[in-house]
Amino acid sequence: xxxxxxxxxxxxxxxxxxxxxxxxxxxxxxxxxxxxxxxxxxxxxxxxxxxxxxxxxxxxxxxxxxxxxxxxxxxxxxxxxxxxxxxxxxxxxxxxxxxxxxxxxxxxxxxxxxxxxxxxxxxxxxxxxxxxxxxxxxxxxxxxxxxxxxxxxxxxxxxxxxxxxxxxxxxxxxxxxxxxxxxxxxxxxxxxxxxxxxxxxxxxxxxxxxxxxxxxxxxxxxxxxxxxxxxxxxxxxxxxxxxxxxxxxxxxxxxxxxxxxxxxxxxxxxxxxxxxxxxxxxxxxxxxxxxxxxxxxxxxxxxxxxxxxxxxxxxxxxxxxxxxxxxxxxxxxxxxxxxxxxxxxxxxxxxxxxxxxxxxxxxxxxxxxxxxxxxxxxxxxxxxxxxxxxxxxxxxxxxxxxxxxxxxxxxxxxxxx
Amino acid sequence: xxxxxxxxxxxxxxxxxxxxxxxxxxxxxxxxxxxxxxxxxxxxxxxxxxxxxxxxxxxxxxxxxxxxxxxxxxxxxxxxxxxxxxxxxxxxxxxxxxxxxxxxxxxxxxxxxxxxxxxxxxxxxxxxxxxxxxxxxxxxxxxxxxxxxxxxxxxxxxxxxxxxxxxx
Numbered sequence: 001x002x003x004x005x006x007x008x009x010x011x012x013x014x015x016x017x018x019x020x021x022x023x024x025x026x027x028x029x030x031x032x033x034x035x036x037x038x039x040x041x042x043x044x045x046x047x048x049x050x051x052x053x054x055x056x057x058x059x060x061x062x063x064x065x066x067x068x069x070x071x072x073x074x075x076x077x078x079x080x081x082x083x084x085x086x087x088x089x090x091x092x093x094x095x096x097x098x099x100x101x102x103x104x105x106x107x108x109x110x111x112x113x114x115x116x117x118x119x120x121x122x123x124x125x126x127x128x129x130x131x132x133x134x135x136x137x138x139x140x141x142x143x144x145x146x147x148x149x150x151x152x153x154x155x156x157x158x159x160x161x162x163x164x165x166x167x168x169x170x171x172x173x174x175x176x177x178x179x180x181x182x183x184x185x186x187x188x189x190x191x192x193x194x195x196x197x198x199x200x201x202x203x204x205x206x207x208x209x210x211x212x213x214x215x216x217x218x219x220x221x222x223x224x225x226x227x228x229x230x231x232x233x234x235x236x237x238x239x240x241x242x243x244x245x246x247x248x249x250x251x252x253x254x255x256x257x258x259x260x261x262x263x264x265x266x267x268x269x270x271x272x273x274x275x276x277x278x279x280x281x282x283x284x285x286x287x288x289x290x291x292x293x294x295x296x297x298x299x300x301x302x303x304x305x306x307x308x309x310x311x312x313x314x315x316x317x318x319x320x321x322x323x324x325x326x327x328x329x330x331x332x333x334x335x336x337x338x339x340x341x342x343x344x345x346x347x348x349x350x351x352x353x354x355x356x357x358x359x360x361x362x363x364x365x366x367x368x369x370x371x372x373x374x375x376x377x378x379x380x381x382x383x384x385x386x387x388x389x390x391x392x393x394x395x396x397x398x399x400x401x402x403x404x405x406x407x408x409x410x411x412x413x414x415x416x417x
Numbered sequence: 418x419x420x421x422x423x424x425x426x427x428x429x430x431x432x433x434x435x436x437x438x439x440x441x442x443x444x445x446x447x448x449x450x451x452x453x454x455x456x457x458x459x460x461x462x463x464x465x466x467x468x469x470x471x472x473x474x475x476x477x478x479x480x481x482x483x484x485x486x487x488x489x490x491x492x493x494x495x496x497x498x499x500x501x502x503x504x505x506x507x508x509x510x511x512x513x514x515x516x517x518x519x520x521x522x523x524x525x526x527x528x529x530x531x532x533x534x535x536x537x538x539x540x541x542x543x544x545x546x547x548x549x550x551x552x553x554x555x556x557x558x559x560x561x562x563x564x565x566x567x568x569x570x571x572x573x574x575x576x577x578x579x580x581x582x583x584x585x
Contacts, residue, residue, distance in 0.1 A: 023560075023562055023584070025582050025584060036444060036447065037487065037488070039447065039448055040447065040489070044573060047577070048573065048576060065444070066444065070445075073445040073446065073449070074444070074445050076448065077448050080448075118486060120484065120485050120510060122486075134486045135486065135510060135513065136486055136491070136513060137488045138488060138514065138517040138571075138573060139513060139514075139572070141573075142573075142582070146576070146582065148582065149582070150562065150582045150583065150584065184432055184480060184483060185432075185479055185480045185506065188480060188506060188508065188509065189509050218480060218483065218508060218509075274432065361444060362441040362442045362444070363441065363444045367442070380436075380484060380485075382434045382436040382437070382484060383436070383437070383461075384440045384441065384442065384460050385436055385441060387441070387442045388442070389460040
């Protein structure tokens with residue numbers, strides 16, 4: 001039997017063939033953490049009595065969750081991160097640089113890398129064929145000290161996406177459809193390997209939306225093979241071309257195969273308070289919203305902002321709606337500025353937030369009031385996620401979010417595109 | 418390490434997320450775990466913190482600890498003295514975090530466990546016994562690598578002792 005992409009990456013990294021189910025100790029290429037998890041990782045690291053981290057140029061901290069800080073408690077946590085980074089020589093992306101997962105793929109991730117991240121959405125980087133998984137702060141502290149981690153090599157599920165996406169339907173709708181199909185436990189402990197003609201046509205921005213939401217299905221990680229689109233992305237953003245075209249073997253041993261034809265897919269939407277409570281947009285059209293948010297590690301990329309601008313141009317946000325837009329990184333912010341995207345958003349009545357997680361984590365920049373409804377392009381709608389358990393969060397694509405912001409109620413984006 | 422854990426049950430349903438355990442809006446208290454712990458299960462079981470006792474056992478359904486990687490979700494349970502967590506399945510990051518901090522996470526059929534009853538968990542024998550009813554639930558042994566971590570009281574102590582990771 002051949003190797004899945006997950007098995008192949010871990011085998012190459014450790015110079016011996018490994019298989020699903022094996023418990024291995026693997027070397028890691030990158031260790032990443034953000035301001036919600038890095039402070040605990042630092043405190044745990046300090047208990048290990050080590051003077052140095054294993055390699056300070058392989059550890060990256062990001063201040064993105066509470067950026068800039070809304071209160072002194074978090075300002076002090078940020079200080080802890082800054083001081084420790086300086087002391088150890090660790091790479092730091094401070095307030096304004098952007099979201100951990102976005103900056104990581106813009107500047108660091110390479111095909112075949114093994115990445116340990118103190119954030120559940122670390123799996124996002126799998127769109128560049130890196131084996132990237134989320135861990136708790138203590139696992140990360142130990143990886144910082146030893147440069148390695150123990151993992152169980154996951155079984156893989158092959159997800160074959162075929163057909164061509166209709167107008168007004170996007171990668172986010174595929175992710176939500178998959179959640180509807182397999183639920184929040186459908187891929188628990190597994191790796192999702194996305195393939196098929198529809199994936200081959202997706203941009204890196206769109207692929208990242210899919211790998212990002214794999215953890216919502218319980219997955220350990222998600223992977224997409226290297227192809228010419230990956231190559232062009234790495235050449236353009238990083239000027240690198242010396243990487244392997246990593247692919248799963250033809251006869252790889254998949255635990256399960258899921259086939260999805262997207263040709264007739266409709267815009268999808270997740271209802272409160274679960275990511276897999278997914279229906280077609282037509283089932284909930286007309287529900288009034290108070291806040292609309294486009295951003296996050298799921299859908300705050302340039303492609304998303306371009307869609308936002310194309311729909312918003314020469315239109316106005318409804319009077320009763322706050323439209324918040326948070327570019328996922330400084331780089332995206334700058335490009336959106338250059339392309340006139342931010343101009344369109346501001347003129348239409350939208351509010352541009354600094355690069356970072358924005359209101360998704362429920363600590364600042366758009367906490368909902370009692371009984372309020374938010375439609376968001378983020379990945380989670382758990383009760384209280386946006387800071388108030390007495391509010392409701394719906395999840396959809398940026399196109400659906402913006403179309404709804406214009407109409408003041410949940411709206412099929414195809415009506416305004 | 419204690420091989421027998423005896424405590425009262427707090428029963429929860431399926432898909433309990435780390436946001437349910439410790440809501441994201443208390444993010445700002447993460448540097449102050451004792452304060453943070455006062456908000457454990459606040460949105461779904463407001464009386465939990467007032468009534469929880471050391472060694473109590475948290476019982477869930479499928480996919481316990483889903484969502485965010487925040488280890489604080491385990492840390493607050495540890496601060497409150499929770500003796501063990503039993504669920505039909507765990508989200509993987511939460512599962513690792515529990516053992517890393519020295520709390521056993523046991524995978525067992527929890528359908529027949531009742532809120533408020535007292536259970537005895539025998540880690541070595543792989544059984545959960547109700548002290549008041551004629552109920553015995555068997556569970557698959559805790560994986561050897563997790564037992565090694567648990568025996569040392571968590572992964573930090575393990576690494577301090579061996580200066581290496583546990584292997585299978």
